[in-house]
Every structure is written in structure tokens, then in C-alpha cells.
Amino acid sequence: MIVTRIFLVDDHAMVREGLRAVFAANGHDVVGEAADVPAAMEGIVRLAPGIVLLDLGLEGRSGLDLLARLQQRGVTARVVVLTMSSQPRHVAEAWRLGAAGYVLKGSHTSTVLQAIDTAQRGGRFLDPALKALNGDLVGGFAAEDRLSSLSLREREVMLLVVNGRSSAAIGAQLSLSSKTVDTYRSRLMLKLDVPDLAALVRYAVREGLIETAIE
Numbered sequence: 001m002i003v004t005r006i007f008l009v010d011d012h013a014m015v016r017e018g019l020r021a022v023f024a025a026n027g028h029d030v031v032g033e034a035a036d037v038p039a040a041m042e043g044i045v046r047l048a049p050g051i052v053l054l055d056l057g058l059e060g061r062s063g064l065d066l067l068a069r070l071q072q073r074g075v076t077a078r079v080v081v082l083t084m085s086s087q088p089r090h091v092a093e094a095w096r097l098g099a100a101g102y103v104l105k106g107s108h109t110s111t112v113l114q115a116i117d118t119a120q121r122g123g124r125f126l127d128p129a130l131k132a133l134n135g136d137l138v139g140g141f142a143a144e145d146r147l148s149s150l151s152l153r154e155r156e157v158m159l160l161v162v163n164g165r166s167s168a169a170i171g172a173q174l175s176l177s178s179k180t181v182d183t184y185r186s187r188l189m190l191k192l193d194v195p196d197l198a199a200l201v202r203y204a205v206r207e208g209l210i211e212t213a214i215e
Contacts, residue, residue, distance in 0.1 A: 007049040008033040009040040056083040067097040078119040101125035154188040162204040
């Protein structure tokens with residue numbers, strides 16, 4: 001068994017606690033953890049783990065955005081997604097962004113450990129429960145997914161918009177002008193073929209980017 005340094009990214013403290021216990025019992029070292037994208041990014045860059053175990057449903061953001069940031073930054077840690085989502089589009093997007101593994105949270109702990117070991121050895125691991133999604137199928141979904149056409153900045157703006165943030169507030173957070181934010185919003189809505197904010201929120205809910213629609 002390969003002992004590796006693991007960083008946990010999940011917004012549920014009980015899940016992280018359980019994973020720490022599993023990995024400790026199997027000789028692995030959890031070097032850090034985070035509940036959101038900014039804290040995870042800082043911790044991963046600072047601690048340089050070998051493996052990042054990443055949930056997709058984080059506080060106000062998608063774990064896919066962290067995966068995209070890590071890829072853009074050239075971080076060498078291998079990322080294994082551990083999520084409730086079995087949606088092919090999520091598997092496809094994770095694969096496109098370089099994930100080394102995709103495991104469902106309902107799977108046995110042995111499956112998670114196998115994914116970690118496979119990723120550490122340089123391979124890629126797909127949960128057996130998703131065996132129908134072979135390599136060709138996953139690639140096909142990635143090619144057809146409109147979400148994959150968005151740039152990292154457009155994804156950031158979209159997630160802030162659908163969570164009810166104003167252009168001024170988004171601009172302040174991302175160091176952009178309100179006009180630039182509006183330009184990003186118009187561009188991403190055109191790419192996603194949604195006519196208005198309500199349709200954009202529905203799209204985000206359908207894709208699993210947010211859990212509930214904004215009233």
C-alpha cells in the first residue's frame with residue numbers, strides 16, 4: 001500500500017472527520033482540509049498534498065471550479081472527486097478538467113481507498129457503479145456540455161449571479177468593474193442559451209451547481 005498525503009475538501013465537518021478516521025486506519029496522512037474553494041486553494045498550494053479528495057457541492061460554489069483553478073495553476077496534486085452526483089455531465093466535466101478519480105459517496109470505503117491508490121500510482125479510477133460511462137461516452141458528454149464552454153471567470157460570475165449577488169458586489173469580490181461583470185454575464189448567458197436570470201438559475205439548479213433556486 002502506498003502511503004500518501006491527502007487534502008480533504010468537503011463542506012460537511014462530519015464527512016471530513018469520518019474520512020480522516022478511514023485514512024488514518026489505512027496508513028494515509030491527511031495533511032489539511034477545507035470547506036470552500038478559497039480556503040482549499042490556499043491550503044493545497046501551501047501544503048502540496050499528493051491527493052486532493054474533492055466534493056462537488058461546496059458552499060456557494062462547485063468543486064469543479066476548484067478543479068479548474070488547480071489545473072490553471074499547474075498544481076500537480078491528483079484530484080479524486082467524491083460526490084453524491086452520478087450525473088454523466090458532472091463525470092464528463094471532472095474528467096475534462098483532469099480528475100484522477102470519480103467516486104460516489106454511497107460507495108464502500110474500499111472503493112475510495114482503491115481510487116486513492118490508483119490516483120497515486122498515476123492511473124484514473126471510475127466508480128464501478130458508473131461503469132456504463134466508458135471512456136468514449138464520457139468524452140462525448142464533455143464535448144456536448146455547454147457548461148464546458150465557459151471560461152473560469154465566466155463560471156465564477158455565473159455562480160455569484162445565481163446566488164443573488166449584484167454586479168457591484170461581484171465586481172468588488174473579483175476586482176472587476178460592474179460593466180465588466182455585466183459583459184461576462186451577457187456572454188455566459190449567450191453561451192448557455194438562457195434568455196434571463198430566472199432561466200439561468202433554473203439551469204444552475206438542473207446542473208447541480210446550486211441546490212435550490214433563488215426566490
